[in-house]
Amino acid sequence: MPANVETLMYHGSRPWHGMGVPLDHPATSAEAIRAASLDWKVELFPACALNVPIPRAYGVVRMDRREPIAVVGERYVPVQNAEAFEFFDHLIGEGHAVYESAGAIDLGRRIWLLARLPGDVWVTREDNVGKFLLLTNTHDGRSPLRVLFTPIRVVCENTLRCALKGSSGGISIRHVGDILGKSREARRLLGISLKYFDSFADQAGAFASHSLDAEALALYFRSVVPDPEDADPLLAGTTRETLVRLFESGKGNALPTVRGSLWAAVNAVADLADHQRPTRVRPGESETQNRWKSAQFGSGAALKERAWSQALALLA
Numbered sequence: 001m002p003a004n005v006e007t008l009m010y011h012g013s014r015p016w017h018g019m020g021v022p023l024d025h026p027a028t029s030a031e032a033i034r035a036a037s038l039d040w041k042v043e044l045f046p047a048c049a050l051n052v053p054i055p056r057a058y059g060v061v062r063m064d065r066r067e068p069i070a071v072v073g074e075r076y077v078p079v080q081n082a083e084a085f086e087f088f089d090h091l092i093g094e095g096h097a098v099y100e101s102a103g104a105i106d107l108g109r110r111i112w113l114l115a116r117l118p119g120d121v122w123v124t125r126e127d128n129v130g131k132f133l134l135l136t137n138t139h140d141g142r143s144p145l146r147v148l149f150t151p152i153r154v155v156c157e158n159t160l161r162c163a164l165k166g167s168s169g170g171i172s173i174r175h176v177g178d179i180l181g182k183s184r185e186a187r188r189l190l191g192i193s194l195k196y197f198d199s200f201a202d203q204a205g206a207f208a209s210h211s212l213d214a215e216a217l218a219l220y221f222r223s224v225v226p227d228p229e230d231a232d233p234l235l236a237g238t239t240r241e242t243l244v245r246l247f248e249s250g251k252g253n254a255l256p257t258v259r260g261s262l263w264a265a266v267n268a269v270a271d272l273a274d275h276q277r278p279t280r281v282r283p284g285e286s287e288t289q290n291r292w293k294s295a296q297f298g299s300g301a302a303l304k305e306r307a308w309s310q311a312l313a314l315l316a
Helices: 029-035 081-092 180-193 196-208 214-224 233-249 262-276 287-297 299-315
Strands: 005-011 021-023 042-049 052-062 067-073 098-105 110-122 128-138 145-149 170-173
Touching: 021 029, 029 081, 029 098, 042 067, 081 110, 081 128, 081 145, 110 196, 128 196, 145 196, 196 262, 196 299, 214 233, 214 262, 214 299, 233 262, 262 287, 262 299, 287 299
Parallel strands: 005 021
Antiparallel strands: 005 098, 042 052, 052 067, 098 110, 110 128, 128 145, 145 170
16 A cells, blocks of 8 residues: 555445455454554654754654654653554444444554444435544644544445534543543543434534525535635635536435535535545555545545534524
C-alpha cells in the first residue's frame, strides 16, 4: 500500500476507495488487528538534537521498524494499538463489535477502527443509513483518542459527518493518565451519546421533508462553499455547479422521497467530499487515497459537518 494509507482491512463489500485486505467473515478484535497489520507497538525514548538531550521531550518510535514517527512532551502516554482495540471492546461489549475496517495512515501516526452497530436508520421509506462507530487514535500527540458516531448512507456509501446541537458527537480521551481505566466512564458517556442516532433520524427526516427551489438551493450551497477572500472565486463557483449536478443526479438522490429535498442537498456535499472532490497528490500517493483521508479526518470531513450545520440553520 502507498505510504499515506499504509494498511487497511475490511469485511463486507469492497470499500468505495478500493483499498484494503478483505476478510470473508466479521472480524474479532484479535483478527482485525492482525489483518490490518496493526500488531505493533510504540515506545518513548528521550529526544536529542546533535547528541544533546532535549528537556521534557520524547521521541515516539514504532518498534517493528525501529522508526521514529513523532516527538511528544513528557506527559504524553501512548495508547498501543492493542489497547485501542481492547478499549473499543470494553465500550460496546466484547464479542458485539463487528469490525468493518481498520488501518493506519501516515506511517502509523494515526490508526482507526470502524465498527457497525445493529440496525439502520430509515430517513425515508426508501433511503437508509447504517450506524457506525469510528475510533481514531494518534501516535504523534496531535489529537486524543476519539470515538465518533459516523452514519453511512447505504445506497451510495456516503459518510455523513454531522454537527448536532446538544450532542457531543462522540468521546475524546487525552493521552494522559490511565487510559484503559477511563473505559467505565467512557462507556457511560457512550450510552448517553447513542441517543445521537435518534436525533440524527429526526433531523435527517426533517431535511427529507423540506423541499428546495432553485434559489434556495443556490443560497444553501453558497453557505456551504462561500467565495474565498484570498483565492479564485471561480473555483468555488465550479464546486457549487458540481453540487447542483449531484443534487439532481447523484446516486440515491433520484428516489421519489429524496428528490429535490434538503436531504438530497446534504448528500450531494457528502458525495462530493467522498467521491468527487479534487485533492493534492504527492509522489507515491493516489487521488482516491488522499480524498478518503480528507473525507474521514481532514477538510472533507469539515465540509460535510458544515453542510449539516447549515442545513440545521436553514430549518431554524
